[in-house]
Amino acid sequence: MRILIDILHPAHVHFFRNFHGEMRARGHEIYFTARDKDGSVELLRAFDLPHQVISRQMSGAGLAVEMATRTSRLIRVMHSFKPDVLTGIMGPSIAAAGALRRVPAVVFYDTEFAEQTNRFVYPLAHSVCTPDCYQGKVNGRHLQYAGYHELAYLHPNRFQPDPAVLAEFGLSPGEPYSIVRFVSWQAVHDRRELGLSAKQKRHLIEVLQRRGRVLISSEAPLTADLADLALHGRVDRVHHLIAYASLMVGESATMSSEAAVLGVPAVFIATTGRGYTDDQEHRYGLVRHFTEDQYDMALSAIEQILAEPETTWREARQRLLADKIDVTAWMINYFETSFASAR
Secondary structure (H helix, E strand, O other): OEEEEEEOOHHHHHHHHHHHHHHHHOOOEEEEEEEEOOOHHHHHHHOOOOEEEEEEOOOOOHHHHHHHHHHHHHHHHHHHHOOOEEEEEOOHHHHHHHHHHOOOEEEEOOOOOOHHHHHHHHHHOOEEEEEOOOOOOOOOOEEEEOOOHHHHOOOOOOOOOOHHHHHHHOOOOOOOEEEEEEOOOOOHHHOOOOOOOHHHHHHHHHHHHOOOEEEEEEOOOOOOOOHHHEOOOOHHHHHHHHHOOOEEEEOOHHHHHHHHHOOOOEEEEOOOOOHHHHHHHHHHOOEEEEOHHHHHHHHHHHHHHHHOOHHHHHHHHHHHHHHOOOHHHHHHHHHHHHHHOOO
């Protein structure tokens, strides 16, 4: 098979990189198109993945311009690469280009409230693949699997944390630290998000610093008073850092889920939730979700979490892994049984 993968966000690189490696080893040809956003191209280079940048992140009214431009460029890449199948996460460009060029587009997604995009994408896609905890309606062919996106690259079959990597981030093994993630809220589906205020961000950092070091990962530039806490290190190594943290706190559902599948508790603060973070909260207790106006409740949860023994989270992770699958293995099976045999 010839498979074209479209990357819109750094997390999408992680989702597909093991799929790329295994499918290449099985004789398939893979090529990436990419959106230059928050280190996505840096990650593609770090993992030596063949790619072409076809757009750069725009916001506001510019999103429609970017969508039209990247879809046109994607079609040009399709003309030269001649894919048998397109795939990506969220997938507006692959759904449109696939429909126009009559190439099947397989869309992976896990964000229910991106209603505007989903209404457009899902009917055009060949199939829509979601975690089985996805709470939205799919207008089209819907396949479900018992996992989360993050288990495509953080399942124990795919990833083992290395404490030696902590030195690259200026940390020592056994040193307590928390990771905080702030989001820029520039995506189409972020319109309803409020985000933490500058005052809340400063206060949150002060609270966490009482329990150890704090490292901040932020999509937007940090204010001068927080800049010294910015996380520095190779972006392709950050999951080793997450794996040994005491706690993950912030506005990112993806990084909260990454922490959860690694057995690190997460406090997720955002206006809107996700089916997968709800699943991780209600079934395993590894994520606690609060809205911005529940900030004081989030602080109480932080205190409660940090008072728990580490065995609480190890045991919760073991329950999670007993229930969930290696998502990359599921992807390989789906593509080979559905598309390789059709050629």
